[in-house]
Amino acid sequence: MMLDTTNWKKFRLGDLFRFEVGKISNKGEQLSEGTDCLYLGASKQNNSVQEKCFKDEKKLQKGNCILFICDGQGSVGFTNYIDEDFIATTNIVAGYNSNLNPCVGLFLVTVFDLERLKYSYGRKWYKHLKNTVVKLPCKIDCSPDWQFMENYIKEIANEVKEKFRTTV
DSSP: OOOOOOEEEEEEEEOOOOOESSBSSSSSOOOOOOEEEEEEESOOOOGEEEEEOOOOTOOOSSSSSEEEEEESSOOTTTTEEEEEOOOETTTTEEEOOOOOOOOHHHHHHHHHHGGGGGGGOOOOSTTTTOOOEEOOOOOOOSOOOOHHHHHHHHHHHHHHHHHHHOOO
């Protein structure tokens, strides 16, 4: 599906999200290996999941958010969407918005990852995260068009399902 971006508007991430920094400053602080909770680090691979650990309510962060990888080796500037609760390193900042869901999250991650090149030469994203500007689809009132984002991803999923059905 071709995407017409000519009418998209610019938005500051700080105007779209409430941010929360991960709570583990080094792996030694992590709880012992378990199966209760995801432990996330600064990696684009495996949706930032490093391993599973036991849940610690003091360090737990809510899911249904965008993970902004702000520091780390090789993944600064990447983003992931995660739908379940987790424990994360301080290299990750979670962005919360009440309009997020898995489809909107996948749409946003695709757009946000285009910002990665700005942070591939040793620059950290922490200082610049709130002021990072991205172009997104918008409604007539110039607010983000969350419904369009969701519908677009659903349409892609339907096309993939249909293509798979006809090839099998």
